[in-house]
Amino acid sequence: MxxxxxxxxxxxxxxxxxxxxxxxxxxxxxxxxxxxxxxxxxxxxxxxxxxxxxxxxxxxxxxxxxxxxxxxxxxxxxxxxxxxxxxxxxxxxxxEGQPGAAAAALRMLRRGWKTDPVVAFNKQQDIVHRVVGPPGIVLVGEGNPNRLRQLMTNEHRKHERVVADVPIHEVVCGNGEGQVPLPKLVKHIQKLGKAVKPAEMTDILNRLKALDANRSNIPLPKGPVPTSMKGMRQNMRGR
Incomplete structure (x- = not known):
């Protein structure tokens, strides 16, 4: 075969x-x-x-x-x-509904943004992604909102210890109350404001490397991998 x-x-x-x-x-x-x-x-x-x-x-x-x-x-x-x-x-x-869908959508963010998919997750496959850009640090969660609450709180505290002077936002991707639907995720993040200058990005990313280096080497969550949106993004930009 x-x-x-x-x-x-x-x-x-x-x-x-x-x-x-x-x-x-x-x-x-x-x-x-x-x-x-x-x-x-x-x-x-x-x-x-x-x-x-x-x-x-x-x-x-x-x-x-x-x-x-x-x-x-x-x-x-x-x-x-x-x-x-x-x-x-x-x-x-x-x-929609696939594990890691938010990470695939976040690839639509343009230059000046740094996305790190799956910085934290649990055995139920609730996931937290991280975006660094003009608003500061954005923790994007997808999964069960009740379980995500504790997962995102833990990540918020970890990041606060190494980048206490940088704003940290929390966003839950989903269709429930207080959540941001997948198609609106990128625009929502872009509208969070501008608190970080481009020259400050390097220092923030270096401090986050120290945080990530101390994480356990755990396997990524299982599940279907969403189709990359990069080809579509380039076609839309005409490049």
Missing amino acids: AKDPKPVDPDKMSRTAQFVETFKMARRTDSRLVPWLLGSFLLGAAAGFAVFWLLLPTDGVIGVIVTVVSALLLGILLAMIVFGQRAQKAAYAQM
Whole structure:
């Protein structure tokens, strides 16, 4: 019996391969993806053709060619914007409820943020992730809120001992009262304010290394690993 192909690391995939994999993932979850893309392309192209036809001199073949090409580019741009939005929604839907889903979502944070997945967990697979960025330190928990309370309190105290002068925030990812839904997690963290300057990040990260070095070498929690969002993130940024 042939073995299943080994998953390819998105970091090692070409831009085209990342786009194809993102499209396949989104289409499995979003059955209306293709009609939305086709409709947005036609709408963008039609609007672009009308605008450029009125604004540009269309006398001669060159004017017509410029108008048509510009309209097609506008249609492609609008389709890519719609694709990015629906692909992101599909990715969140696919990850919802999986252990480590919050860690995968946190990869959407841009430059200036440092994410450390699974800094603490228990045998029931309640997990705490850590994000360091402009707001300070953000402890992100996912799992049972009652069990997470003690787990996050312990982590808060540990971090407070080594970075007492840095704000420490606690966020629980979930759909319950007082929790932050997975699709809104990144924006919620970004809105926590700015208390740490970029020049202070190095010192904070060095102090956290000392904390992490004293942790027990325990295995990571078992469970499905969410699909990486890095390929989708790069496609959305146009890189």
